[in-house]
Amino acid sequence: MRIILYLSDFIIPLTIFYIVGFALLMKRPVYDDFVKGAKEGMKTVAGIMPTLVGLMVAVGMLRASGFLDAVTDFLSPWTQKLGFPSRLLPVALVKLFSSSAATGLALDIFKQYGPDSKLGLTASLMLSCTETVFYTMSVYFLSIKVKKTRYTLPGALLTTLSGLIMSLILTKYFNC
Numbered sequence: 620m621r622i623i624l625y626l627s628d629f630i631i632p633l634t635i636f637y638i639v640g641f642a643l644l645m646k647r648p649v650y651d652d653f654v655k656g657a658k659e660g661m662k663t664v665a666g667i668m669p670t671l672v673g674l675m676v677a678v679g680m681l682r683a684s685g686f687l688d689a690v691t692d693f694l695s696p697w698t699q700k701l702g703f704p705s706r707l708l709p710v711a712l713v714k715l716f717s718s719s720a721a722t723g724l725a726l727d728i729f730k731q732y733g734p735d736s737k738l739g740l741t742a743s744l745m746l747s748c749t750e751t752v753f754y755t756m757s758v759y760f761l762s763i764k765v766k767k768t769r770y771t772l773p774g775a776l777l778t779t780l781s782g783l784i785m786s787l788i789l790t791k792y793f794n795c
Contacts, residue, residue, distance in 0.1 A: 663762045670757045678713060678720045687712065687724075703787065706732075710742050711749070711783055718751045741790045748782030750775065 642649045681687055687709040695705035706728060714721035725742040732738045752775040760768060 667758055667761045670761055671754075674716055674754055674757065675720075678717045681713070682720060682724075702791075703783075704738055704741065706738055707742055707745060710745055714746065714749050715752045715779065716754055718746070718754070721746060721751075737790055741786055744786035744789055745783060748786045749779045750782075752776060752779060 639649055642652065690712070691705050691708045694708060698705045698708055710721050710724045710728070713724055725739075725746055728742050729739050734740075734743070752772070756768065756771060756775070759765075760771075
């Protein structure tokens, strides 16, 4: 374990030195390539910024308006039958759009029930077993101008559902 900790301190500097050294060996203009890449990165950021701002505003509005609580109350009879705690439904829904907003909801659960409670542990596992599907798709597909996503959304939603199911199984059957 100690060697992993030791290596982790040096992995970033070693990676930078490797890239620069390889570029020098290949006789590439390192600084010019860096500046060109930074310019392209800034163009990408400027292109996807409206989408990111829209996603953040929409999630903030959902949280502040009480819509998530209304959806939770409406769906709680069905989620209880499935064995899914209704208090975790907003975390699961918001995680599809924003990881930071879902973390905020999980912190609310931690404050109310405690981080070591069954709900707190399940929320933690849910956050680590799922992905921000719509955020990720909008960032990656908009940056390379993909219009037809084909099976990406159904596949991502299926893997998110499997992550939710596994987080429930882990906390229920393994006494996490």
